[in-house]
Amino acid sequence: MSDERRRMAGGLDYRHGRIELWHGSGGRAMAQLIEELFETSFDNPFLARRNDQACFEVGAGRLVMTTDGFVIAPLFFPGGDIGCLAVHGTVNDIAMAGARPLYLAVAMIIEEGFPLADLKAIVASMAAAAKAAGVAIVTGDTKVVERGKGDGIFITTTGVGVVPAGVEISAERARPGDAVLLSGSIGDHGVAVLSKRESLAFETELLSDCASLHDLVARMVEAVPGIHAMRDPTRGGLAALLNEIAQQSGVGIALNEDAIPVAPAVRGACELLGLDPLYVANEGKLVAFCAAEDADRLLAVMRAHPLGRDAARIGTVVEDSRRFVQMQTGFGGHRIVDWLAGDQLPRIC
Amino acid sequence: MSDERRRMAGGLDYRHGRIELWHGSGGRAMAQLIEELFETSFDNPFLARRNDQACFEVGAGRLVMTTDGFVIAPLFFPGGDIGCLAVHGTVNDIAMAGARPLYLAVAMIIEEGFPLADLKAIVASMAAAAKAAGVAIVTGDTKVVERGKGDGIFITTTGVGVVPAGVEISAERARPGDAVLLSGSIGDHGVAVLSKRESLAFETELLSDCASLHDLVARMVEAVPGIHAMRDPTRGGLAALLNEIAQQSGVGIALNEDAIPVAPAVRGACELLGLDPLYVANEGKLVAFCAAEDADRLLAVMRAHPLGRDAARIGTVVEDSRRFVQMQTGFGGHRIVDWLAGDQLPRIC
Numbered sequence: 001m002s003d004e005r006r007r008m009a010g011g012l013d014y015r016h017g018r019i020e021l022w023h024g025s026g027g028r029a030m031a032q033l034i035e036e037l038f039e040t041s042f043d044n045p046f047l048a049r050r051n052d053q054a055c056f057e058v059g060a061g062r063l064v065m066t067t068d069g070f071v072i073a074p075l076f077f078p079g080g081d082i083g084c085l086a087v088h089g090t091v092n093d094i095a096m097a098g099a100r101p102l103y104l105a106v107a108m109i110i111e112e113g114f115p116l117a118d119l120k121a122i123v124a125s126m127a128a129a130a131k132a133a134g135v136a137i138v139t140g141d142t143k144v145v146e147r148g149k150g151d152g153i154f155i156t157t158t159g160v161g162v163v164p165a166g167v168e169i170s171a172e173r174a175r176p177g178d179a180v181l182l183s184g185s186i187g188d189h190g191v192a193v194l195s196k197r198e199s200l201a202f203e204t205e206l207l208s209d210c211a212s213l214h215d216l217v218a219r220m221v222e223a224v225p226g227i228h229a230m231r232d233p234t235r236g237g238l239a240a241l242l243n244e245i246a247q248q249s250g251v252g253i254a255l256n257e258d259a260i261p262v263a264p265a266v267r268g269a270c271e272l273l274g275l276d277p278l279y280v281a282n283e284g285k286l287v288a289f290c291a292a293e294d295a296d297r298l299l300a301v302m303r304a305h306p307l308g309r310d311a312a313r314i315g316t317v318v319e320d321s322r323r324f325v326q327m328q329t330g331f332g333g334h335r336i337v338d339w340l341a342g343d344q345l346p347r348i349c
Numbered sequence: 350m351s352d353e354r355r356r357m358a359g360g361l362d363y364r365h366g367r368i369e370l371w372h373g374s375g376g377r378a379m380a381q382l383i384e385e386l387f388e389t390s391f392d393n394p395f396l397a398r399r400n401d402q403a404c405f406e407v408g409a410g411r412l413v414m415t416t417d418g419f420v421i422a423p424l425f426f427p428g429g430d431i432g433c434l435a436v437h438g439t440v441n442d443i444a445m446a447g448a449r450p451l452y453l454a455v456a457m458i459i460e461e462g463f464p465l466a467d468l469k470a471i472v473a474s475m476a477a478a479a480k481a482a483g484v485a486i487v488t489g490d491t492k493v494v495e496r497g498k499g500d501g502i503f504i505t506t507t508g509v510g511v512v513p514a515g516v517e518i519s520a521e522r523a524r525p526g527d528a529v530l531l532s533g534s535i536g537d538h539g540v541a542v543l544s545k546r547e548s549l550a551f552e553t554e555l556l557s558d559c560a561s562l563h564d565l566v567a568r569m570v571e572a573v574p575g576i577h578a579m580r581d582p583t584r585g586g587l588a589a590l591l592n593e594i595a596q597q598s599g600v601g602i603a604l605n606e607d608a609i610p611v612a613p614a615v616r617g618a619c620e621l622l623g624l625d626p627l628y629v630a631n632e633g634k635l636v637a638f639c640a641a642e643d644a645d646r647l648l649a650v651m652r653a654h655p656l657g658r659d660a661a662r663i664g665t666v667v668e669d670s671r672r673f674v675q676m677q678t679g680f681g682g683h684r685i686v687d688w689l690a691g692d693q694l695p696r697i698c
Contacts, residue, residue, distance in 0.1 A: 026585025026630075027689030031593075050597055051520050052442045052580060053415035055512060060409040066402035067454035067507055069492045093401045102658040105416035109458070109504040141505075143418045145696060149500040157491075158416055158507035171400050231401060236375025244380075248399055281375075339483060340376030347494060 012036050017116035024110070025143030037120060038140060041127040046103075046138035054138035056103060061165065066093035067158040073347045075152055078192045079207030082155055083125030087349060088212045088283060090157040091133045092232045095217040096286065098169045098225075099161035101133060106157055108140040111150035122153065133212040136160065166225045173228040174249035178317035179295035181288045182217065183302055184209070184310040185261040186238050190280035190348050191269045198273075204265040211284035216305045220288065223301040224301075229289040234349055236340045237279040241287055242325045243339045252320025255327040255337065259314045279340050281348040289317060337349065354408040363384050366465035373459070373493030386469065387489060390476040395452075395487035403487035405452060410514065415442035416507040422696045424467065424501055427541045428557030429632075431504055432474030437561045437632060438575035438698060439506040440482045441581045444566040445635065447518045447574075450482060455506055456490040460499035471502065482561040483535065515574045523598035527666035528644035529636045532565065532651055533558070533659040534610040535587050539629035539697050540618045547622075553614040560633035565654045569637065572650040574593045578638040583698055585689045586628040590636055591664075591674045592688045601669025604676040604686065628689050630697040638666060 012032065022029045039047055046054040070086045080088075087104065094101040106126065111117070130137050188209040195206050213232065220227065229249065233241040238260070247278050262270075262277045270277050284307060290298050295313060302308030315327075325337040352460060361381065371378045387398055395403040395450040419435045429437075436453065443450040455475070457466070479486050544555050562581065570576065578598065582590040587609070591602050611619075611626045619626050633656060639647050651657030664676075674686040 020518065021695045024584075025689060025695060026583065026589045029686070030585075049519055049521065050593070051446065053413040053446050053448075055411055055446055055448075055519075058407055058409065058412050060407065062404055063407050063509075064402040064404045065454055066488055067456045067505070068490045069456040069458050069505065071458055071492045071494050097402050097403075097404055099404075103414060105414055105507050106406035107416045107417050107418040107456075107507070109503050109505075110547060111419055118587060139415055141417045143420045143696075144502075145420050145500060145503075148497070151494060151498040154458055154492075154494075154503065156416070156418065156458075156507075158414075158454050158456070158505075160412075160414060160509065170398055170404075172398065234375065235373075236379075240375045244399070288436075331521045339380070340374060346370045346374060347492075 009090060012116055016121050019110045019112060019114040019119065019144055021112055021144050024142055030142060037123055041123045043139060044139040046135040046136060061124060062163040064094055064097045064099045064161050064163060064253055066090060067156060068093060069156045070349060071154050071347050072349055073198055077208055078194045078196065078205060080210040081122060082153065083122035084129040085210050085283060085349065086155040086157040087126050087129035088210050090159040091135060091212040093215050094159045094161035095214040096230045096232055097163055098167035098217060098221045098227065099163045100218065101159055101161040102137045103138045104130060104135050104157055104159045105139045106137050106155060107343060109143045109145060109150055109154040111152055112144055112147045114152055127133055129212065133214055148276050164221060167221055168225050169230050171229055171245055171248035174245050174251055174317050175228060175287040176251055176317050176319045177292050178228055178289045179282050179292050179313050180315040180317065181299055181302065182260065182312055182314045183286045183308045185263045186282055186285060187266040187270060187277035187280040189283040190345060191266050193348055194273060195269060197332050202265060202269055206269060209282055209284035211307055213284065213286055213307060216307045219301050219305055220298060222296045224290055224298045227288050227290050230286055232286045233282045235281050237281055239278040239337050240340050242337065246323040246325055250323060251325060252318045253315055253325045254318050254326065255315035257327050257329045259312050261310045261312055278337060355625045361465055363465050363469050366492055368459045368461060370461055371492050373491055379491065386472055390472045391486040393485040393487060395485060399548055409448055410534055411512040413443055413446045413448045413510050413512060414486040415439060416505060417442060418503060418505040419698060420503050420696050421698055423545055426545045427555060429559040430471060430474050431502065432471035433478040434559050434632060434698065435504040435506040436475050436478035436482065437559050439508040440484060440561040440563050443508045443510035444563040444642060445579045445581055446512055447516040447566060447570045447576065447632055448512045449567065450484045450508055450563050452668050453479060453484050453506055453508045453646060454488045455504060458492045458494060458499055458500055458503040461493055461496045463501055466585060467471055467504055482563055483610050492550045518576050518579050520578055520594055520597035523594050523638040523666050524577060525600055525666050525668045526641050527559040527577055528641050529639045529664040529666065530601060530636045530648055530651065531609065531661055531663045532657045534612045535631055535634060536611055536619060536626035536629040538632040539694055540615050542697055543694060545617060550612060551618055555614055555618060558631055558633035560656055562633065562635055562656060565656045568650050569647060573639055573643045573647045576637050576639045579635055581635045582631045584630050586630055588627040588686050591686065593682040595672040595674055599672060601667045601672060602664055603667050604664040604674065606676050606678045608661050610659045
């Protein structure tokens with residue numbers, strides 16, 4: 001019996017075991033990792049066939065495809081971890097097209113020496129998030145890099161979803177007069193991650209808002225199929241999102257600062273850390289642009305959902321060839337909300 | 350004018366420029382990188398819409414989805430680089446289901462300080478490979494990690510493709526009596542990468558075989574729609590592939606060593622490096638399992654294609670409840686071709 005066979009005979013050692021280079025080398029150790037951890041946790045017939053690709057039936061129509069690499073540090077943060085984040089983030093990018101998520105593919109790049117216990121926790125978190133979102137993780141890939149050539153684990157999640165007939169949501173479709181609706185308070189994710197990174201203790205525990213928004217979106221699209229544009233304010237925060245939409249649609253946006261919900265604890269932490277909540281990442285919020293006459297109906301649907309309880313109309317799309325995002329401040333003044341400047345929080349997602 | 354704006358006014362500096370953390374932070378620098386490099390190079394209307402997802406029409410039927418992370422070191426090697434490899438690898442995983450590749454998604458994790466010139470070369474290589482394979486890179490993501498937390502660049506490529514009606518290729522479908530066909534010589538990729546890594550100079554230049562096999566596969570599937578199983582021998586080499594299929598199909602495989610093509614220069618390098626070509630990675634080869642009566646026809650189609658010129662029938666599927674891969678050696682003996690043992694070449698793809 002070879003050393004390798006002996007090592008594997010007892011199953012993966014989640015207590016003391018670590019990822020080694022051979023877990024990524026295409027041999028028996030990789031097969032064991034796939035079988036004992038990934039197949040068992042993600043449990044679906046696509047994965048169980050052990051092909052290098054998953055095959056599924058689709059009806060004729062429009063699909064969306066989206067991919068995101070997750071490099072967040074730390075891997076575990078208040079309110080979530082890189083595993084559920086990788087599922088939520090990709091589910092949300094599918095949902096932002098008004099689409100229903102169907103299938104996910106997961107590629108992991110793991111650093112040699114990474115504890116199997118942490119990998120197990122992350123995989124369990126992914127599995128739970130995928131189950132809750134009604135999506136199957138149907139195919140995957142695992143690579144291992146030498147110690148010092150990575151940082152624990154990076155996860156790239158790619159998803160496909162199906163767009164309902166009649167829905168046409170895209171960044172260039174915002175029009176002057178459109179209402180700008182935000183699904184809830186901003187800054188929670190970024191501040192929660194930063195508080196953990198900097199080992200800050202606040203009186204109120206700050207939790208990431210990380211969540212899958214597909215169900216909220218399904219209800220929104222059902223009520224108002226003609227939503228013009230929709231996006232989730234992740235890296236770069238609300239400010240980046242609004243500037244991107246203004247740029248793509250060739251419009252300006254007039255914001256009302258008082259209408260933008262920010263939790264008091266987040267506001268306090270931002271002041272302490274010298275951050276503007278407008279630029280801080282969120283992982284469970286969305287912004288929708290719709291015709292003014294649809295705004296009340298859409299807002300009511302959002303507020304009726306647990307993930308849109310604090311939804312608010314935060315502004316209006318205006319004609320502006322300079323494509324500026326401008327904000328009426330609480331003090332009655334105006335300021336330009338520019339793109340994020342050079343220095344921001346790295347590795348927030 | 351801020352420093353950041355001044356820096357960006359002149360466009361990306363491919364001569365001296367390097368990736369900085371702000372290229373991944375969701376702000377203006379990231380937008381510039383996407384616009385000037387990715388959109389220009391990958392040039393397609395999906396990407397140009399700048400949504401966080403790509404939307405496309407599909408007909409009713411079966412799709413495949415596959416994902417692979419590429420962490421190869423060195424990034425540039427004889428016969429290719431991480432860019433074209435990331436396209437070929439994913440195109441091939443789609444093709445191995447007999448499917449026609451349609452769309453790719455690309456997620457990059459780049460280390461702070463990575464030269465923009467290298468990124469440009471890699472992106473150009475990806476664009477050329479995608480164009481040659483007739484696939485569009487329709488969506489993507491860029492993350493930047495701090496110096497020392499990555500290794501230059503990691504690329505995860507995910508693809509979708511469409512399976513022709515009547516084609517049902519899967520790892521569990523090999524049957525006793527099936528012919529085992531290999532499309533060409535083995536070991537080229539692994540040996541080429543290793544020669545560069547170890548700075549070895551051989552008399553004959555060793556080149557990676559890295560190539561997209563979709564066109565070869567299209568002809569094979571057209572000639573013999575009933576191919577049972579197909580896979581490309583990447584990490585773990587031919588030995589891993591044969592063991593995987595034997596395992597999944599519940600069969601044994603009888604190989605004929607003399608029939609397996611190995612280029613003399615590769616054989617020589619393997620002897621020098623102490624490698625067995627059976628375990629060395631390939632990136633432009635495939636193995637097909639088909640009914641004995643289809644074998645001659647399929648082999649003829651493979652040999653008529655430039656990427657299958659040296660195709661050979663290397664063995665036969667046999668009944669074996671132990672699922673062993675056995676090889677008749679050139680000297681008339683027999684040996685078990687086991688799974689890859691623990692130590693193999695890390696980061697070969």
